[in-house]
Amino acid sequence: xxxxxGLQCGFxxxxxxxxxxxxxxQEATPPSRGEQEKSTETPANKNGTGVLPPGVKLESQxxxxxxxxxxxxxxxxxxxxxxxxxxxxxxxxxxxxVAVQLVIQTAGSVKDPAxxxxxxxxxxxxxxxxxxxxxxxxxxxxxDFVGGSLGASAGKxxxxxxxxxxxxxxxxxxxxxxxxxxxxxxxxxxLERQRQQLLSNLTVQYSDPQYLASVVFGRVIYGNxxxxxxxxxxxxxxxxxxPGDLSKFHDANYAPNQTLMAFAGDITPDAAxxxxxxxxxxxxxxxxxxxxxxxxxxxxxxxxxLIDKPDAVQTQIRVGDLGIRRSDPNxxxxxxMNRIFGGGYNSRLNTEVRVKSGLTxxxxxxxxxxxxxxxxxxGTFTRTxxxxxxxxxxxxxxxxxxxxxxSEAELNFARDYLSGVYPIQSExxxxxAGRILAVAEFDLPADYNDTYPERIRNVTPEQVKQMAxxxxxxxxxxxxxxxxxxxxxxxxxxxxxxxxxTEIPFDQVDVMASDLRRAKAxxxxxAGQ
Amino acid sequence: MLFASAAFVAPGSYAQQPSAExxxxxxxxxTHKLANGLDVVLLEEHAVPVINLQMWYHVGGKDELPGHxxxxxxxxxxxFKGSAHVGPDEHSRIIEAVGGFDNAETGxxxxxxxxxxxxxxxxxxxxxxADRMGSLNVDDANFKSERKxxxxxxxxxxxxxPYGTLEEDLRSAAFTVHGYHHTPIGSIxxxxxxxxxDVRDFFNTYYKPNNATLVIVGDFNSEQALGWTKKYFExxxxxxxxxxxxDTPEPVQTAERDVKKSYSNTPLPAIVIGYKIPARFQPxxxxxxxxxxxxxxxxxxxxxxxxVYKDQIAVQAGGFGNFSEDPNLFWAYxxxxxxxxxxxxxxxxxxxxxxxxxxxxxxxxxxxxxNQEVAGFIxxxxxxxxxxxxxxxxxxxxxxxxxxxxxxxRYLKAxxxxxxRVAKDYFVPEHSTVLTITPAARGPRNAPGxxxxxxx
Numbered sequence: 001x002x003x004x005x006g007l008q009c010g011f012x013x014x015x016x017x018x019x020x021x022x023x024x025x026q027e028a029t030p031p032s033r034g035e036q037e038k039s040t041e042t043p044a045n046k047n048g049t050g051v052l053p054p055g056v057k058l059e060s061q062x063x064x065x066x067x068x069x070x071x072x073x074x075x076x077x078x079x080x081x082x083x084x085x086x087x088x089x090x091x092x093x094x095x096x097x098v099a100v101q102l103v104i105q106t107a108g109s110v111k112d113p114a115x116x117x118x119x120x121x122x123x124x125x126x127x128x129x130x131x132x133x134x135x136x137x138x139x140x141x142x143x144d145f146v147g148g149s150l151g152a153s154a155g156k157x158x159x160x161x162x163x164x165x166x167x168x169x170x171x172x173x174x175x176x177x178x179x180x181x182x183x184x185x186x187x188x189x190x191l192e193r194q195r196q197q198l199l200s201n202l203t204v205q206y207s208d209p210q211y212l213a214s215v216v217f218g219r220v221i222y223g224n225x226x227x228x229x230x231x232x233x234x235x236x237x238x239x240x241x242x243p244g245d246l247s248k249f250h251d252a253n254y255a256p257n258q259t260l261m262a263f264a265g266d267i268t269p270d271a272a273x274x275x276x277x278x279x280x281x282x283x284x285x286x287x288x289x290x291x292x293x294x295x296x297x298x299x300x301x302x303x304x305x306l307i308d309k310p311d312a313v314q315t316q317i318r319v320g321d322l323g324i325r326r327s328d329p330n331x332x333x334x335x336x337m338n339r340i341f342g343g344g345y346n347s348r349l350n351t352e353v354r355v356k357s358g359l360t361x362x363x364x365x366x367x368x369x370x371x372x373x374x375x376x377x378x379g380t381f382t383r384t385x386x387x388x389x390x391x392x393x394x395x396x397x398x399x400x401x402x403x404x405x406x407s408e409a410e411l412n413f414a415r416d417y418l419s420g421v422y423p424i425q426s427e428x429x430x431x432x433a434g435r436i437l438a439v440a441e442f443d444l445p446a447d448y449n450d451t452y453p454e455r456i457r458n459v460t461p462e463q464v465k466q467m468a469x470x471x472x473x474x475x476x477x478x479x480x481x482x483x484x485x486x487x488x489x490x491x492x493x494x495x496x497x498x499x500x501x502t503e504i505p506f507d508q509v510d511v512m513a514s515d516l517r518r519a520k521a522x523x524x525x526x527a528g529q
Numbered sequence: 530m531l532f533a534s535a536a537f538v539a540p541g542s543y544a545q546q547p548s549a550e551x552x553x554x555x556x557x558x559x560t561h562k563l564a565n566g567l568d569v570v571l572l573e574e575h576a577v578p579v580i581n582l583q584m585w586y587h588v589g590g591k592d593e594l595p596g597h598x599x600x601x602x603x604x605x606x607x608x609f610k611g612s613a614h615v616g617p618d619e620h621s622r623i624i625e626a627v628g629g630f631d632n633a634e635t636g637x638x639x640x641x642x643x644x645x646x647x648x649x650x651x652x653x654x655x656x657x658x659a660d661r662m663g664s665l666n667v668d669d670a671n672f673k674s675e676r677k678x679x680x681x682x683x684x685x686x687x688x689x690x691p692y693g694t695l696e697e698d699l700r701s702a703a704f705t706v707h708g709y710h711h712t713p714i715g716s717i718x719x720x721x722x723x724x725x726x727d728v729r730d731f732f733n734t735y736y737k738p739n740n741a742t743l744v745i746v747g748d749f750n751s752e753q754a755l756g757w758t759k760k761y762f763e764x765x766x767x768x769x770x771x772x773x774x775x776d777t778p779e780p781v782q783t784a785e786r787d788v789k790k791s792y793s794n795t796p797l798p799a800i801v802i803g804y805k806i807p808a809r810f811q812p813x814x815x816x817x818x819x820x821x822x823x824x825x826x827x828x829x830x831x832x833x834x835x836x837v838y839k840d841q842i843a844v845q846a847g848g849f850g851n852f853s854e855d856p857n858l859f860w861a862y863x864x865x866x867x868x869x870x871x872x873x874x875x876x877x878x879x880x881x882x883x884x885x886x887x888x889x890x891x892x893x894x895x896x897x898x899x900n901q902e903v904a905g906f907i908x909x910x911x912x913x914x915x916x917x918x919x920x921x922x923x924x925x926x927x928x929x930x931x932x933x934x935x936x937x938x939r940y941l942k943a944x945x946x947x948x949x950r951v952a953k954d955y956f957v958p959e960h961s962t963v964l965t966i967t968p969a970a971r972g973p974r975n976a977p978g979x980x981x982x983x984x985x
Binding site: 052 | 551553554576577578579611612613614615616617618619621622623625626627628629630645646647648649650651652653656659660663664666673674675676677678679680681682684685688689690691692748757760761764765766793794795796797826827828829830834837838841844864866867893896897900901902903904905907908910911912913
């Protein structure tokens with residue numbers, strides 16, 4: 001299907017790829033693999049009407065499952081080059097194409113210089129905007145000519161560079177990929193161009209309640225530190241950095257001995273190892289300083305942040321607290337607990353807020369774990385006049401969950417879903433490679449991917465209860481509401497009388513400020529007007 | 530209509546392959562038709578024990594009559610609300626309980642329901658789809674609650690989102706009688722006017738086996754799958770009446786239409802030019818699609834290079850054909866950089882489009898556009914779901930699932946002269962609608978200058 005093909009990215013693309021899905025799809029929890037043996041077989045017809053229209057004949061009994069089929073997580077071939085570059089290969093010849101991913105584990109936004117968030121992300125964006133021997137246009141021409149894609153982006157912990165090409169063009173792609181990673185030029189005029197683009201984009205983002213709510217939520221959970229800052233930076237910080245800041249960041253953090261490389265697709269391990277050696281063997285090993293972000297102070301009490309946007313017709317709601325880091329031994333029981341609470345369409349949260357109450361199009365919760373810390377958050381949205389009702393409902397559901405009172409049926413459902421969906425979410429070589437990279441990146445057990453479904457199925461009622469008691473409590477909570485605050489402020493304060501309130505007009509949000517509010521004089525500039 | 534039936538090339542009629550070195554693997558599907566008219570397309574793929582199933586009903590936003598916009602989409606939501614043997618919202622729960630997921634989407638031309646699930650549950654999913662096709666039941670409480678959900682969906686995608694109304698602003702001016710006049714999300718006012726009887730009538734009119742196409746891709750045995758399909762669907766009779774089609778052709782446009790809108794949440798000016806183009810699978814759709822690659826395929830494309838890179842007047846610029854069942858629009862657009870006007874964007878876009886008319890594209894640029902198509906066909910068919918969607922679209926809109934194996938050749942035979950000709954024929958002011966968006970002074974939402982008042 002080629003509807004609206006050609007749109008690349010950004011806010012316009014989000015609008016134009018309009019497909020009015022019945023349900024907002026969201027995978028809040030990692031999948032697992034399974035043999036599909038089911039611990040529950042609930043009869044389906046308990047609530048059916050039993051009424052057939054005239055002339056229609058239907059089978060009344062839900063068919064039984066067929067025999068379960070084994071799914072074995074594919075094995076990757078591995079090799080480490082002398083410069084320390086770790087290579088993983090997942091061979092799959094179904095389509096004549098290859099995807100290559102580099103994860104530079106030490107180049108995340110956690111390394112952004114103090115008071116200058118956005119450097120890691122801009123460094124990644126600038127990789128394809130010119131090297132020592134190729135102009136930005138030459139790079140674009142070369143990758144576009146073969147119909148491939150090459151791009152980079154920074155996450156909190158690392159930077160990821162991705163290449164996707166038809167198999168016959170792999171050498172062309174790797175030659176470009178190697179050049180942009182090893183020899184980026186960071187030319188001043190190209191930086192200026194990217195900077196103006198980003199400032200224009202941020203001008204739009206700061207008019208979008210979804211963006212505002214998410215950025216403020218991240219900031220209040222993690223505090224005024226690298227994990228709490230938006231990866232793309234803010235209008236004020238983006239205006240600051242110079243080419244030297246980017247080359248310095250690149251030289252200090254892009255290191256083969258800190259990088260994972262995965263090949264996925266129509267290529268043999270030997271061919272992949274040889275290609276990696278040819279294009280990345282000359283990348284010089286360096287010592288990289290580690291950056292451990294300051295530990296976020298725990299949330300104390302309920303704090304409600306009101307981002308006032310008087311023209312909004314709907315309020316974006318975020319509720320949450322600190323969560324867990326990716327390597328936390330509780331990761332699996334937390335995933336099962338979250339699946340029950342809000343990690344899918346059939347969860348307590350979505351059932352109550354969407355299906356039963358009609359207050360929203362979707363309500364989900366997720367744990368977002370990173371190397372050093374993680375967050376837990378509920379996200380939903382509702383019409384302005386239902387803001388207090390929906391917020392109260394979310395908090396009440398959390399409180400109820402924190403009792404740890406979870407039925408066996410709920411636990412079975414969550415375990416069955418998470419273990420059963422694993423093959424589906426390991427369907428392509430690229431998905432498989434992604435899981436293998438995650439194990440390496442977060443030092444998970446070597447048999448993690450092979451045993452994931454087992455680990456899910458072994459989660460006990462007691463564990464889930466403990467996780468709910470620990471992470472779902474509502475005494476300490478950050479709540480962010482971005483919308484037309486004047487329409488619900490008073491009712492909200494009546495409903496949450498003991499909460500601490502901070503209200504900020506949407507065009508004065510500055511996450512770098514200690515109170516998140518921009519000093520008056522700078523407002524006009526940073527709002528991009 | 531401009532295009533005769535010569536457009537449709539029989540599958541397999543391209544004896545010799547054009548000179549591309551790498552081709553997407555052929556999809557070896559089979560087709561079947563049940564006595565009640567249900568079309569079935571099966572493709573076995575055994576690499577992973579997973580199946581994707583698509584059930585497409587040939588009804589969409591364009592079939593809605595004035596005053597009933599958004600109805601096809603609202604109805605799609607109600608298909609999850611229970612039937613003779615399945616309780617409200619049980620459909621999704623049964624699928625999630627075995628480690629699968631399901632969803633649906635409503636477009637202009639079709640309403641698509643789909644599930645991905647472990648392959649030993651195929652029989653159960655077929656039973657679920659048959660039950661709601663044969664005996665959907667919606668009560669008043671479900672109907673009203675789901676309507677509120679849809680209203681929130683509209684707010685989050687359209688009303689509360691910067692540039693969210695852009696598509697309906699453009700289409701409501703570009704189309705006067707055809708159903709593409711409105712987008713499938715519809716208006717809140719029309720949704721509020723819908724009744725339970727409307728729901729029942731809609732179901733009885735369109736949700737019939739002779740208006741549906743079932744596509745299954747993945748790890749199954751075709752003979753067994755066909756047997757189950759017959760077992761569960763043959764008890765559902767075809768409609769007594771032919772399925773109504775609201776396909777009044779849009780009259781030929783003879784003069785440029787200008788639309789100016791201003792919103793408080795669109796801080797950067799934007800320009801969209803919509804040109805009338807032929808339907809999907811028509812011969813001229815292919816050179817037009819290649820033209821969109823030349824205009825907007827990557828950072829080396831003409832629009833990006835001129836507006837975004839060289840002159841830096843736009844933060845985004847692009848062009849693409851919205852090829853659908855009936856003739857629709859080619860979009861050429863730009864979101865302007867701070868300090869640049871929509872008028873500047875308009876002139877720059879027209880200048881680039883004129884370039885396509887004035888001289889044929891050079892051989893290398895056309896080769897790039899074709900390489901992008903080949904890569905798109907290969908990289909875009911990795912999963913069972915991607916294959917199933919390609920088959921369903923070819924079957925329902927193209928009336929021939931075999932197009933999945935032949936369509937690429939239609940791109941590869943296009944010449945520079947073809948690109949120049951379609952640019953001259955279609956990128957003309959008298960067939961265009963020009964939408965200009967400017968920032969409005971901040972104020973309460975319901976006072977957007979010139980905005981459609983329908984959601985008040």
